[in-house]
Amino acid sequence: MDYQQLLADRTRLMEASVIREILKVASSPGMISLAGGLPAAESFPLEIMEELMGAVLGKYGSKALQYDASEGWGPLREALVPHLAARGVTTTADGVLIMSGSQSLLDGIGKILISPGDYVAVEAPTYLGALQAFNPYEPHYLEIETDDGGLIPESLERVLSGQRVKLVYLVPTFQNPTGRTLSLARRKQVADILKRHDTLLLEDDPYSDLRYSGERVPPIKSLAPEHVVYSTTLSKTFAPGLRIGVCIAPEFIQRWLVTARQGVDLHTNTLAQALAAEYLTGGYLDRQLPRIIALYAPRQLAMLDALERHMPEDFTWSHPEGGMFVWVEGPKGFDAVELQRRVLEHGVAFVPGRYFYVNEEEGAATLRMNFTAADAATIEHAVGVIADVMAEML
Numbered sequence: 069m070d071y072q073q074l075l076a077d078r079t080r081l082m083e084a085s086v087i088r089e090i091l092k093v094a095s096s097p098g099m100i101s102l103a104g105g106l107p108a109a110e111s112f113p114l115e116i117m118e119e120l121m122g123a124v125l126g127k128y129g130s131k132a133l134q135y136d137a138s139e140g141w142g143p144l145r146e147a148l149v150p151h152l153a154a155r156g157v158t159t160t161a162d163g164v165l166i167m168s169g170s171q172s173l174l175d176g177i178g179k180i181l182i183s184p185g186d187y188v189a190v191e192a193p194t195y196l197g198a199l200q201a202f203n204p205y206e207p208h209y210l211e212i213e214t215d216d217g218g219l220i221p222e223s224l225e226r227v228l229s230g231q232r233v234k235l236v237y238l239v240p241t242f243q244n245p246t247g248r249t250l251s252l253a254r255r256k257q258v259a260d261i262l263k264r265h266d267t268l269l270l271e272d273d274p275y276s277d278l279r280y281s282g283e284r285v286p287p288i289k290s291l292a293p294e295h296v297v298y299s300t301t302l303s304k305t306f307a308p309g310l311r312i313g314v315c316i317a318p319e320f321i322q323r324w325l326v327t328a329r330q331g332v333d334l335h336t337n338t339l340a341q342a343l344a345a346e347y348l349t350g351g352y353l354d355r356q357l358p359r360i361i362a363l364y365a366p367r368q369l370a371m372l373d374a375l376e377r378h379m380p381e382d383f384t385w386s387h388p389e390g391g392m393f394v395w396v397e398g399p400k401g402f403d404a405v406e407l408q409r410r411v412l413e414h415g416v417a418f419v420p421g422r423y424f425y426v427n428e429e430e431g432a433a434t435l436r437m438n439f440t441a442a443d444a445a446t447i448e449h450a451v452g453v454i455a456d457v458m459a460e461m462l
Contacts, residue, residue: 078204078205078206079204081203081204081206082200082203082204083200083203098415099412099415099416099417100415100416100417100442100446100449100450100453101416101417101438101441101442102416102417102418102437102438102439102441102442102447102450102451103417103418103419103438104438104441105244105392105393105438106308106438106440106441107303107304107308107360107392107440107441108363108364108440108441110363111359111360111363111364111440112306112307113306113307113347113352113356116352117343120343120346120347120350120352121343123346123350124339124342124343124345124346127346128143128342131338131342132338132339132342133338133339134338135334135335135338136335136338136341137335138326138329138330138334138335139162139164139165139166139322139326139335140164140165140166140335140336140341141166141336141338141341141342141345142161143342143345143349144164144166144312144341144342144344144345144348145161145162145164145166146161146345147344147345147348147349148161148164148314148348149161149164151348151353152164152300152314152316155273155276155284155286155287155300156284156286156287156289156290157287157289157290157298157316158290158293159316163316163319163322164314164315164316165314165315165316165317165322165325165326166312166313166314166315166335166336166341167313167314167315167325167329167336168311168313168333168336168337169301169303169308169311169312169313170272170274170299170300170301170303170313170314170315171197171201171313172311172313172329172332172333173299173313173315173325174197174198174201174202174270174272174299175201176325176328176329176332177201177235177270177297177325178201178202178204178205178207179205179328180321180324180325180327180328181234181235181268182202182205182206182207182234182235183205183206183234184205184206184207185206185207185208186205186207186208186234186235187207187208187209187210187231187232187233187234188202188207188208188209188210188233188234188235188236188237189209189210189211189212189224189227189228189233189235189236189237190209190210190211190212190236190237190238190426191211191212191214191218191219191237191238191239191243192211192212192213192214192425192426192430193214193245193246193421193424193425193430193431193434194237194239194424194425194426195237195239195243195244195245195272195424196245196423196424198237198272199426202237207234207235209426210227210230210231210233211227211425211426211427212224212227212236214246214248216248216386217248217250217251217254218240218243218246218248218249218250218251218254219238219240219250219254219258221254221257221258221261224236224258224261225261228261228265228267229265233265233267234268235267235268235269235270236262236267236268236269236270237269237270237272238250238258238269238270238271238272238288239272239273239274239275240255240258240271240273240285240287240288241273241275241276241285241287241390241391242275242276242278242279242388242389242390242391242392242393243391244274244275244391244392244393244436245393245395245419245421245424245436246386246388246393246395246436247386247387247388247391247392247393247394247395248386248388248395249282249285249388249389249390250285250288251285252285252286255285255286255287255288255291256291258288258291258292259288259291259292259295260292262288262292262295262296263292263295266295267295268295268296268297268321269288269292269295269296269297270296270297270299271287271288271289271296271297271298271299272299273287273298273299273300274299274300274301274303274304275304275390275391275392276300276390277304277305277357278304278305278360278361278364278390278391278392279361279389279390280361280364280365280368280389280390281365281389281390282389282390289316293318294318297315297316297317297318297321298315298316298317299313299314299315300313300314301313301314302314302344302347304392305353305356305357305360306344306347306353306356310337310340310343310344311336311337311340312336312340312341312344313336364392364439364440366444367439367440367442367443367444367447368388368394368439369444370439370444370447370448371394371437371439371447371451372385372387372394373448374447374448374451374452375394375396375451378451378452378454378455378456379396379451379455379458380455380458380459380462382398382399383396383397383398383399383458384396384397385397392438392439392440393436393437393438393439394436394437394439395421395434395435395436395437396421396434396435396436396437397421397433397434398433398434398435398458399433400433401433402432402433402458402461402462403432403433403461404420404421404422404431404432404433404434404435405420405422405432406461407420407435407454407457407458407461408420408435410457410460410461411453411454411457414453414457415453416450416453416454418435418436418437418438418454419435419436419437420434420435421433421434421435421436422434424436437451437454
């Protein structure tokens with residue numbers, strides 16, 4: 069049978085994740101991976117999971133194993149209100165929507181907002197997973213220029229002035245892939261621009277709790293609440309396998325997201341939500357987060373120190389105050405894809421930066437490196453290998 073003829077037209081825009089394909093290679097025995105965006109296995113609170121499970125089953129019994137509301141498990145939605153308030157996001161339990169990971173929110177937003185030919189504005193570079201989620205809905209992308217401080221507000225102004233943009237997508241805090249954070253001054257400018265152009269922003273914020281230095285910056289959601297859909301997750305501070313995504317959206321958008329997800333998964337895993345609720349209300353996150361930061365901060369420092377020692381001239385890199393990634397930029401004409409091919413032969417993996425651009429030719433000389441999933445000694449060795457191969461290529 070010719071299965072190809074059965075495929076819907078939209079599948080031509082659906083591609084396997086480049087990063088997932090790289091991770092397949094990176095998971096080979098003996099391979100050192102700086103490629104993924106994986107939390108460290110040591111960051112998972114394994115020692116309390118039996119206690120959490122017992123508390124959940126004792127408190128909720130069979131309710132924790134039953135179908136539940138599409139909007140989310142009530143106790144979790146309530147527990148998230150003070151958690152989000154600490155970040156500067158004011159909401160009520162009814163204003164919280166729980167999704168099956170924040171990636172499902174990206175797809176949901178694409179499904180309800182993007183028609184073929186609509187304009188979607190994204191940073192250059194941007195999160196690859198967002199492009200994968202939006203692509204099947206056939207948008208035209210407009211790139212917003214960035215510098216070492218992240219998105220350039222004047223570029224956003226030009227983009228919104230030139231076209232009617234349906235959606236802006238940003239990761240303003242410890243951005244994936246660059247690690248950059250938008251300053252408060254720039255966030256205020258972005259909020260003002262959104263209001264003036266009456267444009268909706270999807271603010272993706274999975275990393276802001278992973279801060280190792282500096283001061284917390286309020287989310288753009290707090291500056292323009294009616295123009296922002298705010299997305300976050302517990303994947304980086306609890307366990308990604310539980311797939312807990314969180315969305316705070318204007319009521320009209322939230323209602324449509326609920327309708328859209330009912331045809332996909334009905335609701336998020338009830339038991340996982342109950343565990344997350346207990347994790348928050350029982351004070352477990354308050355105790356676990358400092359441990360996670362104490363684990364990651366030295367690893368980030370190890371990567372920055374190794375880059376300082378080993379990188380050839382003409383290479384620069386970001387200096388994030390948190391998150392999971394460091395972004396490296398090489399001289400014009402350098403080929404990071406070829407670098408990756410050669411480095412893999414030495415048992416080290418990273419992600420070439422070109423995959424994070426709408427136009428992949430723009431990021432030919434860039435690469436993203438993750439520091440959370442390897443210890444300091446391993447990071448030192450891996451960066452040294454990468455730098456040696458760079459020197460050979462130059």
